[in-house]
Amino acid sequence: MSTVAAPPPPKTNRIGLELKQYRGLKTTLCAGCGHNSISERIVECCFEMGVDPSRVIKVSGIGCSSKSPAYFLGTSHGFNAVHGRMPSVATGALLANHDLRALGVTGDGDTASIGIGQFIHLMRRNLPIMYVIEDNGCYGLTKGQFSATADLGSKLKSGVANDLPPIDTCAMAIELGATFVARSFSGDKKQLQSILKAALAHDGTSMIDVISPCVTFNDHQGSTKSYTYVQENRHDLNAVDFVPFFEEIQISDEIEPGEVREVTLHDGSTLLLKKIEEDYDPSDTMAAVKTLHDHAQRGEVLTGVFYLNTQKKNFLELLNLREAPLWQVSESNGGRPPESALREIMEELG
Amino acid sequence: MSTVAAPPPPKTNRIGLELKQYRGLKTTLCAGCGHNSISERIVECCFEMGVDPSRVIKVSGIGCSSKSPAYFLGTSHGFNAVHGRMPSVATGALLANHDLRALGVTGDGDTASIGIGQFIHLMRRNLPIMYVIEDNGCYGLTKGQFSATADLGSKLKSGVANDLPPIDTCAMAIELGATFVARSFSGDKKQLQSILKAALAHDGTSMIDVISPCVTFNDHQGSTKSYTYVQENRHDLNAVDFVPFFEEIQISDEIEPGEVREVTLHDGSTLLLKKIEEDYDPSDTMAAVKTLHDHAQRGEVLTGVFYLNTQKKNFLELLNLREAPLWQVSESNGGRPPESALREIMEELG
Amino acid sequence: MSTVETAPVGTGVPILSDRIVNDFSVQVATVNGSGSQTANLILLRALFQMGIPVSGKNLFPSNIAGLPTWYTIRTNKKGFIGRKKEIDFLVAMNVETAREDVLDLPAGAAVVYDEPLHLDALRTDLHFYPVPFTQLVTPVCPNAKLRKLVKNIIYDGVLAWLLGIDLEEIRKALYKQFSTKPKAADLNWNAVQAGYDWAKENLQKADPFFVERMDATAGKIIIEGNAAAALGSIFAGVSVVTWYPITPSSSLAETLMDYARKYRLDPEGKATFAIVQAEDELASIGMALGAGWAGARSMTATAGPGISLMSEFVGLGYFAEIPVVIFDVQRMGPSTGLPTRTAQGDLLACATLSHGDTYHPMLIPSCPEECFEMAGTAFDLAEELQTPIFVMLDLDLGMNYWMADQFKYPTAPLKRGKILSSEDLDRLGSFERYRDVDGDGICYRTLPGTENPAAAYFTRGTGHNEAAQYSERPDDWVRNMDRLARKFKTARELVPPPAIDEVEGASIGMVVCGTTEFAAVESLEQLADEHSLKTSYMRLKAFPFNENLIDFIRGHDRIYVVDQNRDGQLYQLIRTDCPAELVSRLRSVRYYGGLPIDARTITDSIVEQEGL
Amino acid sequence: MSTVETAPVGTGVPILSDRIVNDFSVQVATVNGSGSQTANLILLRALFQMGIPVSGKNLFPSNIAGLPTWYTIRTNKKGFIGRKKEIDFLVAMNVETAREDVLDLPAGAAVVYDEPLHLDALRTDLHFYPVPFTQLVTPVCPNAKLRKLVKNIIYDGVLAWLLGIDLEEIRKALYKQFSTKPKAADLNWNAVQAGYDWAKENLQKADPFFVERMDATAGKIIIEGNAAAALGSIFAGVSVVTWYPITPSSSLAETLMDYARKYRLDPEGKATFAIVQAEDELASIGMALGAGWAGARSMTATAGPGISLMSEFVGLGYFAEIPVVIFDVQRMGPSTGLPTRTAQGDLLACATLSHGDTYHPMLIPSCPEECFEMAGTAFDLAEELQTPIFVMLDLDLGMNYWMADQFKYPTAPLKRGKILSSEDLDRLGSFERYRDVDGDGICYRTLPGTENPAAAYFTRGTGHNEAAQYSERPDDWVRNMDRLARKFKTARELVPPPAIDEVEGASIGMVVCGTTEFAAVESLEQLADEHSLKTSYMRLKAFPFNENLIDFIRGHDRIYVVDQNRDGQLYQLIRTDCPAELVSRLRSVRYYGGLPIDARTITDSIVEQEGL
């Protein structure tokens, strides 16, 4: 753990905004829903990181989770699209304006059931987006049916047990090319904050699966996505600390320097991974997948930053785009080739 | 290699059918197309295994590959569905009649691009189906655009290089729960035959990715799915031999007994995996995924049987279905509860 | 009039000259997730047990807990149980909406409210009944955690006293509701009694609304349309159900699952059905089609967004001629729209779903009995016509509790359509899948698994000739498309005919479908009583329409087609179908506010268009 | 008549009294993948260069190589370049179809054929020209592998001699075609000459078909509709293109890519566009909508199956009001249908795509010039109306080569619609996304990234009020839906008006859209010439229709609406839209064989319906 006592948070952040300017509408989700905690973390992290809300887009699908963007960053544009298709909408928006920062918020049903196709292709493209799955193993908004992340044997309130294996979105994301892959728990304020901040500092797809219990439909005994189950079976792969580029790194002296892996992120911030698992190399895809698999086999909920690649080009970089965002393209600035061009083409075709 | 010289093939197989009864219409695919070889292998394998064509359904999506079911097993019912959605159609057909044997034939575009969502959920369910991807890294039928299995850097005829990583359908299938996962090459008659036969003998999802060059659009220099590339960069994980349940196993004496792994399949047939890779355990999912990954990293086309699990229940077994196929359910045999049942229900609701 | 002025003081329940009996609506405004649904159902059931025609409509938000919900119960001695625009009796339990709820009431209405809300300050022309719910709940519910839930049941007791509901019927309904939880039953029963006792002692009846026993519900049941459709499917031999959750259709599949597990196991305890929750609607319709192709009675249930996603596959079903039943429990669209509001807004989309030239039959039930029956008809038609059949419920019908006659046990054998067995094939000698042997556009099919080398054919969404071979020939294409059109014509004769009520001397007619029925029949009476307007009536039960509709139009000068959507979708379908010379007789009445349509809306529109 | 009887022997090219000049059709029957497409284009271009109005239509299979293909070139001095039913001159290179091809010809037609096919045995009423292609190709093409391809070019030489095509024009066209491959050009040119020389020496012209120079193509170009639409988009400032391959739309996106790489790089060589091949159509429309939302001119191109898959998203686009342009290059549906056959079969599907109440504007170009222009109009309209705009091409227009006038350079500024900048917001003080400030149903929007805390709003497919907040209130819903209807009314005024040709004294009119134009104008002449039937003409260029259509209908007794689909989709849209009293004037003419409609089909149908 880092030792320096955190100074009382300043009233305004480094871009002069107050915390309340990062808030959204009052939540209409159930009291105690994990998703609400995640919204709060997003508010704090964006505030503390000094993210400019006018440059943020909040993109989501359909579900309780996908509603949550209404409850944070009230001065950012939001797009609550259709079920399972947030990735394509986010991709398009970033094509139109690569200066935007995309926060994608989705549910396990939205992503792993109906949306797994778009999820996969987004990961493959390494689209620069913070992609948060608010994962409760069920469809909250339609009253608690199993989603595709429900664990084998996990039980519905009615007692019915799930007989299919879960899709591990983190393993998939790593396998497919996402460049920042982590899992956290809505109930762990500190870890979730560090991971979200690191994700915000990363340039590429940051895929974060946040176990986020559904208190109304999936928080009972027998569910593997309940608060109790997660608390009891959680295992931290690494302790995660984040130091933004505008602060200085101070490594706690409780930990031997050698045990800390420092990763410099795109914006100059630093991610500190304190090695709880021996010899874990977060840049090794296969090690990451295997670790996930091993823990899952044991019924453990592994959290932490599993995989990180700060070198790979993101999708937008592959497109050789001009500097000013494409939406600004108009007749006078490159959107309409000169008359001579049309003449040339007509001659060729004549 | 097995040593015993194969006896001249009998005119009729064990169920009394001739080879020609396993043929279909004359192909309309390009001369030299890998898909044609696969069709031929399917004809031979079904003949030699004595598969009953009237119990087979051939299910496909859209593409050159998906057309191919018209060119084999002319006396089996076929269903050429819509693009990318063969898995759901196959699932439904098997629900209606679990006595059917499903041959799913699809392309890399059909499965890995538009169809990756249904692919994933089918694998997760371990539906009993032989799922063959005729994989040419491109969309043949729409004239050669990249599909999602195109390798990073592979070139189109026009010289344009692919800048996205491929989806490894085998790695995905293993990760997701398929119970027989292999890759082969349309140009390797022997290996493909053994693998197809084993797949036919397996009870559960057998996912076979067959590299099947598109001679018209993706067989040029610079393509990693050309005949030449595959021939030059192919690496066999294991030599595969198959002995059907109705023949006796004779292990070649060229190979030390310890080097052969025998796997008994659902119908009593035996799969012989001759260990070319040291210590490879085809029942270890993580080893399989890692091996795939390592070879892919080196630009190699790894073929062989990667993963096999003969224990896991298939999807239909999870459903507690009655023995006679569901399509036969009618008013007189369980399809209409007795009048007393309706009375009971009405009373409850009264 | 204000409560103070009109309420006779201190003499108990007043006998008013203008006593309004069994003809009013009660609305309970609460917060969802607060257990009020139970209290409301008990109320509904108690009235039903008293023999009074009654309906209950739940107006709930697309949210799980914490947002405003309104439950409206209407009693009507004549049996008019459609939505009534005005609320006569409000139970205001939700602090957030109370003000607006009260302000919206017509003068003379009554309000039971949670005392601290002080709603009586808002208006002087209502009957106010403040009730100290919080005080009342404490003694009956020692467990503080449960009080939020139990508080709501108290209003049942209060209403029982105020409206004259037989307490014994409340008790019966309550114990039925809590039949598996006797402890909870006792707890709640005590709360009801507390409410009743307190009301009796402290409230003075001032409003005119009363219930009295009748005999209009004997032998009837109470059920949601979704459950009725599920039961209909169960008794129609459905064997493959594939679905993806979506409001308001989820409960159709879920109820089906519950009933199937109980009533559709074979003697060995094995399932005679498979129910699969698919990964999305593309998969659910794909599976259902695969199953239909392989011979099963298969179905899926969905709502608007699912319908859109199914477009491509439904076009395949039409063109490759595969039986499947699709229940569309319509909600308010376009897009995600209002998932918990009702509409008849998918009629146009479903009638011609998919690109290219396509047409699909639709059955349109208006009540639970028809949900039950038409489920059976739909499976028969799907197999007879070898095509996707839509059953168009709506949220109002699907998710609300309705009184209904007991369902009749179906005795007719299932119509499995033209299927050739191996023996048939031997006898016939040849088989062509898409040959119109009988001239009705419907061809013979074989099922996969038929042990006969002549059985196989290749099913495809591409152009094909009669032998099911791929063909790009214009003549093959045209012949096949013409045959499909012929088949659709055959469908006209096979689908259920409309319900018709021709009124002697009526120069105008009203045409509706589905749940519009309830507002429509009431409107007919309003038109007659208030405007002496004789109006014939037709309720369409299916698309394509048959000759009856044309005759009906021909028989009247003006035809009012009533739609629960913005664009007059039923009106458009009729306009497209009806002979040109009759088109000018058609008029359109539309409502699209998301609530079930009410009689007054129809009446007002017709009266206006008639220039009365 | 047989060739033997009528052909004058031994005296070279006969001068026939019934010489038919610049008014016939040539069909080349080959196998796809055999290089014949090049030979055909050279032929087409040579005729074009001779100033003769000409069209070329490729009838190809849904297959890559080995199946029959027919290419039909029509010359017509009057400029009628629609499909002609009869083939006057056949080049029979395909052994598989030769028999049927020959049997289908009208008497008096001519046949060039590969000698070993011995087609002359089939009929006695045709002019036969056997050509020993295999012998001819060997000397000119030493590389045996290439002979299959080069063999086809030989018929260009043979036809040049037989029809009188200027060999120099063939040479020009050929070298243009092979401009990047000079070696192949020489090789092929030799083959053409060999064909010509052989024909000159060995064939005796017996048929009456000739071409002669004209001056009807000066300044024109030859282009496919897809390329024209691509260019139109390029010059309209499109910046985000997302697509998924599907016949017949792929070449639209692919041509766009090629041109964009050449003409849409900024001075630093950076792209002013992004083109993304998506994983499927759900993703391509989702991306295009995301981009439109974020302010880009975005588009996708697809065909029927893609349209079906886009249904849900297009409903979102309608309801959340997002600009996007969707090119639908229509092919024959339903389902996968005939991917390489043309139709106008998605009109109904697109007009109301998606569940719930929805309407979408469509632009319907008939020719490459309009593909170019309407692409620009579509992007303007999408941004002005903030809604998905469909541009309805068809396979005939999109994939065939057409003569066209040179495209006019667009000079008008792009219409980017009602977008508020940060400064606007400061000035206005407040912003509500869905408030109808101007009364035209079109509201103001802000783009993500606008640096102003007042800029943000929440876009959703769920019900919302004017401030873009989630709302389930009936009044909010109705107000919003009514405004959307108002916006669609505004669209009536903004879309391009129809082309009208009112004929004095005509009591009947013809209404068409898109490529039906070419058959229609020829049919008008047939009706006049053969039946003295004066017929007014209207070509609709867009949906929704505007008042012109109603006036046109009103001005005539009977209106023939011509459709290239089974269900009379344009007819239906007009029937739904037109005042009831006019409906009985509407008549329907339909063709749905998969080929482009021809004049005779229209004429025959009208003549029959007119009872002539």
Ligand SMILES: Cc1ncc(C[n+]2csc(CCOP(=O)(O)OP(=O)(O)O)c2C)c(N)n1
């Ligand atoms: C096409 C479509 N199908 C189904 C639905 C119904 N639906 C709404 S939310 C939801 C599931 C949401 O689950 P998840 O993404 O896990 O979100 P949660 O509510 O659990 O946070 C479903 C199936 C829909 N809105 N659209």
Ligand SMILES: Cc1ncc(C[n+]2csc(CCOP(=O)(O)OP(=O)(O)O)c2C)c(N)n1
């Ligand atoms: C919904 C839909 N989108 C697009 C197409 C067009 N299409 C036909 S085949 C195909 C790609 C096939 O590629 P693949 O599956 O790899 O098969 P191959 O031809 O390479 O064997 C596409 C995009 C279609 N038929 N349907």
Ligand code: SF4
């Ligand atoms: S239903 Fe579950 S997921 Fe939805 S808001 Fe409530 S607790 Fe959260």
Ligand code: SF4
């Ligand atoms: S185009 Fe390619 S994939 Fe298609 S048939 Fe030809 S070779 Fe095979």
Ligand SMILES: [Mg+2]
């Ligand atoms: Mg969830």
Ligand SMILES: [Mg+2]
């Ligand atoms: Mg392919």
